[in-house]
Amino acid sequence: MARRSIRWLVPALLVLAWLAVGGGLGPFAGKLSEVATNDQAAFLPESAEATRVLEVQEKFRQGDTQPVIVIWTSGGAAVTPEQTAAATKALAALRGTSGVVGAPSPAFASDDEKALQGIVQLSPDISSGGLGDVLDRIREAVPVEGLTTQLGGPAATRADLGDAFSGIDGLLLGVALITVLVILLAVYRSVLLPLAIISGAVFALGLACAVVYFLADRDIVRVDGQVQGILSILVIGAATDYALLLTARFREELAAGRDRFAAGRIALRRSIEPIVASAATVALGLLALLLSSLTNNRALGPVGAIGIACAALSALTFLPATLVLLGRAALWPAKPRPADAGAGGIWGRVATLIDRRPRLVWAASVLPLAALALFAPQLNARGVPLEETFVNDAPSVAAQAALSEHFPGGSGQPAVIVAPEDRAADVTERAKAVDGVFEAAPVSESGRPGGAAKVVDGKVLIEATLRDEPDSDAAKDTVKRLRDSLHSEGGVLVGGYSAQQLDTTDTAKKDTLLIVPVVLVIILLILIVLLRSLAMPVLLVATVALNFLATLGVSTLVFEHLFGFTGSDASVPLYGFVFLVALGVDYNIFLMSRVREETELHGAREGVLRGLVSTGGVITSAGVVLAATFAALVVIPLTFLVQTAFIVAFGVLLDTLVVRSLLVPALVRDLGGRAWWPSRLGRAHESRPAAEPSPAQRH
Known part of the structure; x- marks a missing residue:
């Protein structure tokens, strides 16, 4: 009697513990925004030239502000002197108001005399939420009769980024959970099981957010809006995937006639190895981002790994305990099915096709994937122009368009040149001579170009206004020409917004070349340990890499011809690779761990066919769930996340429906025991007659 009570007590305590976690830590999922920053300057590469320029600017107290560009447009008529005076007066009145640093610039007219421009410097200490209020006050204070007023520049862009991420806590989580719930209800046709799986995912997210909040609040990790959104999606998707694998084994054991306790124990024992291997693959793949020189990439590494660890912990503790407590009621009104129940269905027919041909x-699978992979190098990953940063219209984008129409493209966001005091005049003249530079002048004591240069530690700042928009490829090329021309002068550095974009793009490309092979090696080593062979892990890594390249090829075509994007952020391929390759290996781990189990009993040929039939349904369901959860990222109207969501969602579906369902089983079936080299596993049953019927044929 006491032993029976303990059998009930352990799962009951586990469930109660997770209910306490959910109740006590769940609110932290909505509090991460309190410790998040969307200040893009905080995520620059630490050793880049543009970052060193920022450090010098801080000594001039210019790096301590964020500019707002106020632009007035007339709609076609010439701006009058009275309007210019009114605009200058409105700007001057902002001095000393909350959030404004120093004296705003006077208003000055464009060459076509159809627009005015002025610059207001804001304190960098303004929170993302408070920034919107400050901009609203400026917008209300600077209207000029007869002119249209718009706000642009870095501060306005930051405010629009804050608006894009506002409310993502509830919206993104709600969309993801509803999507997962609908899919689970359709797949399992039961009431309690989907709720149990969703509850486990939510508890895991609450725990992960609490840990991340604790670390971010102490500046151990850094969180921004995109990391926050990816964490939610990653935890929900991974926890659901792991839960589906364990639930499938629990259902099989119930169908075999075992009681709830035996079914839970066996399901956990059979699932723990692939789930831990899968979680380790994704977590270590994410931790490889710590090798990145970009701070936001490094931030995602530990945050994502924490999320994956919490997802695996929930799937291996809360869910088994819940299934044991519910027993067969978890599946109601559906009934448990045996492992080969799908042998006469679609997966049985797929197994028969693979067995015969x-x-x-595999040839019919490889050829189209290879053809699509040929388009991968054509992906333009030089960055996303400002007008495409937001999927929807944003006020700062419209302001930049108006600014570029009437002023040089780089107005308000000049290139910043650091030069020794004794060579300032020569550097200024050489900068003016560079193709793409509109004007260059030293920064004075007033903080604006013109007049006697301000000198700090023997250095001066020179602002060079570029002819092209600051985030354009042309502006980045001008920065390169500036550096080529001025680096011969010792101690000269070139920074500013365009240089920051250039350095970030170049660093992201270097990161990709470094991190991709590291992730592949990590995955290969984990697969070698899990599958106890060399040939099989190499085969699996090669197929997942092919799937990624094919997905990147499709993305190249879709981004340009369907979505209308002219480019992608330089980090998009890296994010896509880490998520897609690590998560893609998940499904091969789920499949091949079962295939290995079956191969030990029935031989190489029977093993792969039985493994495919047994796992086909559950892995396909897991793939659909993960693709749907990542697709939920499109609710955040940022091109970076939309592109990342497409790559991962499409790639997961391609991996689930083609690579894992057809390519891998067909290759393993064709190779036979050689696929398990140097293990003796494949040779143990090679003498079995080839004509023995497959699982599908027996049904």
Whole structure:
């Protein structure tokens, strides 16, 4: 009697513990925004030239402000002197108001005399939420009769980023959970099981957010809006995937006639190895981002790994305990099905096709994937122009368009040149001579170009206004020409917004070349340990890499011809690779761990066919769930996240429906025991007659 009570007590305590976690830590999912920053300057590469320029600017107290560009447009008529005076007066009245640093610039007219421009410097200490209020006050204070007023520049862009991420806590989580719930209800046709799986995912997210909040609040990790959104999606998707694998084994054991306790124990024992291997693959793949020189990439690494660890912990503790307590009621009104119940269905037919024509199947799978992969190098990853940063219209984008129409493209966001005091005049003249530079002048004591240069530690700042928009490829090329021309002068550095974009793009490309092979090696080593062979891990890594390249090729075509994007952020391929390759290996781990189990009992040929039939449904469901959860990222109207969401969602579906379902099983079937080299596993049953019926044929 006491032993029976303990059998009930352990799962009951586990469930109560997770209910306490959910109740006590759940609110932290909505509090991460309190410790998040969307200040893009905080995520610059630490060793880049543009970052060193920022450090010098801080000594001039210019790096301590964020500019707002106020632009007035007339709609076609010439701006009058009275309007210019009114604009200057409105700007001057902002001095000393909350959030404004120093004296705003006077208003000055464009060459076509159809627009005015002025610059207001804001304190960098203004929170993302408070920034919107400050901009609203400026907008209300600077109207000029007969002119249209718009606010642009870095501060306005930051405010629009804050608006894009505002409310993502509830919206993104709600969309993801509803999507997962609908899919689970359709797949399992039961009432309690989807709720149990969703509850486990939510508890895991609450725990992960609490840990991340604790670390971010102490500046151990850094969180921004995109990291916050990806964490939610990653935890929900991973926790659901792990839960589906364990639930499938629990259902099989119930169908075999075992009681709830035996079914839970066996399901956990059979699932723990692939789930831990899968979680380790994704977590270590994410931790490889710590090798990045970009701070936001490094931030995602530990934050994502924490999320994956919490997802695996929930799937291996809360869910088994809940299933044991519910027993067969978890599946109601559906009934448990045996492991080979799908042998006569679609997966049985797929297994039969692979058994009869394995070489044809894998060749027919490889050729289109290879053809799509040929488009991958054509992906333009030089960055996203400002007008495409937001999927929807944003006020700062419209202001930049108006600014570029009437003023040089780089107005308000000049290139910043650091030069020794004794060579300032020569550097200024050489900068003016560079193709793409409109004007260059030293910064005076007033903080604006013109007049006697301000000198700090023997250095001066020179602002060079570029002819092209600051985030354009042309502006970045001008920065390169400036550096080529001025670096011969010792101690000269070139920074500013365009230089920051250039250095970030170049660093992201270097990061990709470094991190991709590291992630592949990590995955390979984990697969070698899990599968106890060399040939099989190499095969799996090669197929997942092919899937990624094919997905990147499709993305190249879709981004340009369907979505209308002219480019992608330089980090998009890296994010896509880490998520897609690590998560793609998940499904191969789920499949091949079962195939290995079956191969030990029935031989190489039977093993792969039985493994495919047994796992086909659950892995496909997991793939659909993960693709749907990542697709939920499109609710955040930022091009970076939309592109990342497409790459991961499409790539997961391609991996689930083609690579894992057809390509890998067909290759393993064709190779036979050689796929498990140097293990003796494949040779143990090679003498079994080839004509023995497959699982599908027996049904």
